[in-house]
Amino acid sequence: MKKPAVFLDRDGTIIEDVGFIRDVAQVEFYPQTIAALRRLRDFVLFIVTNQSGIAKRLVTAAEAKTVNDYVVRHLAEAGVEIQEVYCCPHARDDRCECIKPNPYFPRLAERDHGIDLTRSFVVGDHPSDIQLAQAVGAEAVYVLTGHGQKHRAELQCENAIVAGIEQASERIVCLYAASMLRAGGVVALPTETVYGLGADASNEAAVRRVFSIKGRPANHPLIVHIGDTSNLTEWARTIPEAGLQLADRFWPGPLTLILPKGPRVSGVVTGGQDSVGLRVPNHPLALQLLREFRGGIAAPSANRFGLVSPTTAEHVRRDLGENVDFVLDGGACDVGVESTIIDLTSITPTILRPGGVTQESIEEVLGRRVPVVDVSEVRVSGQLKTHYAPRAAVVLTTAEALPQQAEKLREEGRRVRILSEDDIAPRELFASLRKADDEGVEVILVADPPNHGLGLAVTDRLLKAAAPRTPPE
Numbered sequence: 001m002k003k004p005a006v007f008l009d010r011d012g013t014i015i016e017d018v019g020f021i022r023d024v025a026q027v028e029f030y031p032q033t034i035a036a037l038r039r040l041r042d043f044v045l046f047i048v049t050n051q052s053g054i055a056k057r058l059v060t061a062a063e064a065k066t067v068n069d070y071v072v073r074h075l076a077e078a079g080v081e082i083q084e085v086y087c088c089p090h091a092r093d094d095r096c097e098c099i100k101p102n103p104y105f106p107r108l109a110e111r112d113h114g115i116d117l118t119r120s121f122v123v124g125d126h127p128s129d130i131q132l133a134q135a136v137g138a139e140a141v142y143v144l145t146g147h148g149q150k151h152r153a154e155l156q157c158e159n160a161i162v163a164g165i166e167q168a169s170e171r172i173v174c175l176y177a178a179s180m181l182r183a184g185g186v187v188a189l190p191t192e193t194v195y196g197l198g199a200d201a202s203n204e205a206a207v208r209r210v211f212s213i214k215g216r217p218a219n220h221p222l223i224v225h226i227g228d229t230s231n232l233t234e235w236a237r238t239i240p241e242a243g244l245q246l247a248d249r250f251w252p253g254p255l256t257l258i259l260p261k262g263p264r265v266s267g268v269v270t271g272g273q274d275s276v277g278l279r280v281p282n283h284p285l286a287l288q289l290l291r292e293f294r295g296g297i298a299a300p301s302a303n304r305f306g307l308v309s310p311t312t313a314e315h316v317r318r319d320l321g322e323n324v325d326f327v328l329d330g331g332a333c334d335v336g337v338e339s340t341i342i343d344l345t346s347i348t349p350t351i352l353r354p355g356g357v358t359q360e361s362i363e364e365v366l367g368r369r370v371p372v373v374d375v376s377e378v379r380v381s382g383q384l385k386t387h388y389a390p391r392a393a394v395v396l397t398t399a400e401a402l403p404q405q406a407e408k409l410r411e412e413g414r415r416v417r418i419l420s421e422d423d424i425a426p427r428e429l430f431a432s433l434r435k436a437d438d439e440g441v442e443v444i445l446v447a448d449p450p451n452h453g454l455g456l457a458v459t460d461r462l463l464k465a466a467a468p469r470t471p472p473e
C-alpha cells in the first residue's frame with residue numbers, strides 16, 4: 001500500500017528563518033519541532049526547501065548541504081527520520097522545474113518512495129507551499145512562523161492556517177484520522193479519560209470491526225462521542241431536562257448520558273438496546289478530530305476486552321498493534337479512569353458506572369439523590385464482572401491485614417506488589433496495573449480502597465480487576 005507523506009519546508013517551518021543560512025551555527029530549531037514531528041511517526045517525512053541563495057551566490061551548494069545534513073542528523077538523534085531532503089538551488093528567474101510550487105519533488109517522492117500524494121500534506125510558511133499542495137492533490141497546512149505572517153493576506157484558505165509546527169502536526173493527525181474514519185477505518189483516539197478505539201458511528205461495518213478487534217461481545221453497547229451538544233437530537237429522540245443540565249455543566253468532560261436512541265442510530269452501536277450513550281470528550285485533539293469529522297465516533301477503550309484500559313498511545317500500540325488503522329497520539333490521559341455513565345431513560349436518574357465525574361457533583365447539579373446501581377443485570381460499557389484486569393491477581397484488603405497477608409504470600413514465593421495511595425490515584429491506576437504486569441508481579445495488594453469522590457471509580461475498577469477471572473479467550 002502506498003504511504004502518506006508530510007513535505008516540510010525548512011526555514012520558518014522547522015527552524016528559524018534567519019535569512020541565508022551558511023553555517024550550522026545559524027540553525028535554531030523551534031522548541032516544538034521535535035515533539036511535533038514525533039507525532040507524525042506514521043508518515044514518511046521529507047524536507048522540501050528552495051535555497052535561492054545558492055543561485056545568488058550567497059550560499060554555496062556545499063554549505064547548503066552541510067546545513068541540511070545537520071538538520072537531518074539532529075532530528076534523527078531525537079528519533080525523527082527524514083526520508084530525504086529535496087533542495088532547489090535555483091532562483092525564481094531561472095525558471096527551473098524544481099522550484100516550489102512546481103510539483104517536481106513530490107512527484108519524485110511518489111516515484112522513488114511509493115508515496116500516496118492524495119493522502120499527504122505540505123507544511124510551510126509561503127503561499128508557494130499551499131500551491132504545491134494543491135498541485136499534487138495534497139492537503140496544505142500554513143504556519144504563521146517565518147514569513148507566514150507577512151504573506152498571510154495572499155492566502156485564500158483561512159482554515160489551513162495554524163500558529164506553528166506543533167499545531168500543524170496536530171492538524172495533520174486530526175485531518176488524517178478523520179479521513180480514515182470516513183473511509184470506514186478504525187482509529188485510536190485520546191480522550192481525557194482513556195484512549196478510545198473509534199469508528200464512524202453511522203457505519204455498521206466499521207463499528208463491527210471495533211467489536212472484533214477488541215474481542216467484545218456484540219451485546220455490549222459503545223459510547224458515541226460527539227463534538228458538541230448542537231447535534232444531540234440527531235442521536236437522542238428525547239432529552240430530559242436533567243440531561244440538558246448535566247451536559248451544560250459537565251461537557252466537554254467525563255460524563256456519558258444514556259438517552260433514548262434516535263431512529264437513525266444503529267443497533268450495532270447500542271448493542272441492540274433502545275438507548276444510546278453519548279458524551280463530548282474533553283481533549284483538544286479529540287475535539288479537533290470530531291470537528292473535522294462532523295459525525296459521531298463510537299468508541300470503547302482501545303484495549304482487548306476485559307483487560308486494563310490504555311492511558312497512553314504506546315499502550316494502544318502494544319495491545320492492538322497492526323489491527324488499528326491509525327493511532328492519534330495525544331499524550332497521557334488526564335483523568336485516567338473512564339467516564340461516569342448515568343442512565344436518563346427512566347424517571348430516576350441512576351449512575352451505572354462510577355467514573356471521572358463524581359456522584360456528589362452530579363447530585364449537586366440535579367438537586368437530588370442519584371443512586372449508584374449494581375448493574376449486573378444491565379448491559380453498559382465496561383460492565384462485566386471481570387474487567388480492567390491485569391495478568392496479576394488483584395486482592396483488596398485492609399490496612400491492618402495487609403502486612404501479614406503480604407508476608408504470607410512472599411513466604412509462598414509469590415511476587416507481591418503493594419499499591420500505594422499514589423499508585424491508585426485515578427490518573428495512575430491503569431498505568432500502575434500495567435507496570436506490575438511488566439515487572440512480573442503475581443499478586444497486587446491494595447489496602448482500604450477509597451469509597452467516595454473519584455475514588456469510587458477507582459474502587460469500582462479494582463473490584464472488577466479482583467473479581468474471579470473468566471477463562472481466557
Ligand SMILES: [Zn+2]
Binds near residue numbers: 090097098099
Ligand atoms: Zn529548482
